[in-house]
Amino acid sequence: MLTDDFGRDVTGVRISLTDRCNFDCVYCHNEGLGDTRGPMDPQDDEMSADDVVRFLEVVEEFGVRKVKFTGGEPMLRGDLEEILERTPDSMEMSLTTNGTFLPGRAEDLKAAGLERVNVSQDALEPQAFAEITKSGAYDRVMEGVQAALDAGLDPVKLNMVVFEHTAGYVEGMVDHVAENDGLQLQLIEYMPELTGKPEWSIDIQRVHDWLADISDRVEHREMHDRKRYWVGGGMVEIVDPVGNENFCANCHRVRVTHEGYLKGCLNRNDDLRPMGDMSKDEIRETFREVVENRVPYYGEYLVRDDQDEWVLNEKYLPA
Numbered sequence: 001m002l003t004d005d006f007g008r009d010v011t012g013v014r015i016s017l018t019d020r021c022n023f024d025c026v027y028c029h030n031e032g033l034g035d036t037r038g039p040m041d042p043q044d045d046e047m048s049a050d051d052v053v054r055f056l057e058v059v060e061e062f063g064v065r066k067v068k069f070t071g072g073e074p075m076l077r078g079d080l081e082e083i084l085e086r087t088p089d090s091m092e093m094s095l096t097t098n099g100t101f102l103p104g105r106a107e108d109l110k111a112a113g114l115e116r117v118n119v120s121q122d123a124l125e126p127q128a129f130a131e132i133t134k135s136g137a138y139d140r141v142m143e144g145v146q147a148a149l150d151a152g153l154d155p156v157k158l159n160m161v162v163f164e165h166t167a168g169y170v171e172g173m174v175d176h177v178a179e180n181d182g183l184q185l186q187l188i189e190y191m192p193e194l195t196g197k198p199e200w201s202i203d204i205q206r207v208h209d210w211l212a213d214i215s216d217r218v219e220h221r222e223m224h225d226r227k228r229y230w231v232g233g234g235m236v237e238i239v240d241p242v243g244n245e246n247f248c249a250n251c252h253r254v255r256v257t258h259e260g261y262l263k264g265c266l267n268r269n270d271d272l273r274p275m276g277d278m279s280k281d282e283i284r285e286t287f288r289e290v291v292e293n294r295v296p297y298y299g300e301y302l303v304r305d306d307q308d309e310w311v312l313n314e315k316y317l318p319a
């Protein structure tokens with residue numbers, strides 16, 4: 001296993017299979033890669049299934065045992081099932097999707113070896129959903145969640161970004177997962193770092209405090225030291241990366257862009273490394289380099305100044 005200079009073992013990878021998407025969510029950070037809008041057809045710049053599989057075979061040599069497929073919308077890839085089938089058996093696979101393509105396809109994903117899915121769902125109300133995602137696919141997403149449950153892709157985690165537009169729907173979503181077996185909720189703190197609009201942020205601590213009050217039990221997850229609250233039999237996890245040194249200190253994943261660049265941190269684009277000709281030797285070399293150079297974003301890449309504001313650590317100023 002490879003470990004970075006901050007003692008963080010790299011145990012997982014997070015692969016963006018495409019930056020295309022059929023939604024246009026108002027908050028989208030696109031895993032740090034900018035705009036998802038553009039042609040919906042397969043693009044030449046995307047890693048092929050062979051490239052993805054070769055990459056996974058190499059990181060397996062380094063003890064990586066978890067892979068998350070994401071995007072853009074990863075289910076726009078017609079060869080997703082092939083990629084899942086060819087992923088090394090030792091790896092736990094999961095997928096983060098907007099859910100629209102799960103009806104009619106969830107069973108194929110399960111048959112190809114996928115274990116579970118996260119589905120983005122920001123509200124249980126079609127109008128609010130349409131305003132946030134710029135899409136009228138609310139019913140389709142609800143069907144997608146059901147299709148995933150029926151196919152055994154559980155627990156299905158519903159991803160809800162908590163920001164100005166959704167704060168009023170949090171309580172309803174917590175009740176929803178408590179009432180429905182197989183569902184869990186991830187409340188994701190809105191990240192303004194890559195999208196601008198800091199005015200949309202809400203204080204996530206208020207959500208922690210409220211959940212602490214109403215929950216039966218609280219756990220800490222190893223990944224990112226995230227808190228999990230058990231409420232009426234349902235599980236609610238808070239993903240709160242913004243300004244959170246503890247979250248970054250427990251970050252164990254290297255990211256891969258759809259074009260085949262390695263990336264040490266979601267919030268940075270100055271650390272992208274191409275994997276050359278994508279031969280196994282080049283992949284090995286680049287993976288070692290990216291781990292050697294990865295640093296926690298909050299607490300190292302950014303540090304607090306005299307006014308307690310986060311500023312770029314001078315060490316990382318471009319030469």
Ligand SMILES: Nc1nc2c(ncn2[C@@H]2O[C@H](COP(=O)(O)OP(=O)(O)OP(=O)(O)O)[C@@H](O)[C@H]2O)c(=O)[nH]1
Binds near residue numbers: 070
């Ligand atoms: N800043 C930051 N945000 C993250 C990180 N991991 C997850 N997030 C945020 O959480 C969102 C949802 O993550 P998912 O792809 O559903 O998966 P996950 O929560 O990381 O993983 P599982 O809970 O194991 O399924 C991401 O798109 C980010 O907005 C991270 O390492 N850093």
Ligand SMILES: C[S@@+](CC[C@H](N)C(=O)[O-])C[C@H]1O[C@@H](n2cnc3c(N)ncnc32)[C@H](O)[C@@H]1O
Binds near residue numbers: 021028070071097192
């Ligand atoms: C970029 S999407 C890619 C996968 C898929 N298209 C989906 O929406 O689930 C991955 C996750 O990032 C979350 N996300 C996107 N922009 C965000 C932001 N600015 N702050 C917090 N989470 C964000 C989305 O809600 C989604 O759950």
Ligand code: SF4
Binds near residue numbers: 024036071
């Ligand atoms: S569905 Fe996912 S990738 Fe598409 S715009 Fe929304 S958050 Fe971004």
Ligand code: SF4
Binds near residue numbers: 264266295
């Ligand atoms: S270092 Fe922090 S901000 Fe960067 S990917 Fe890891 S947890 Fe996210």
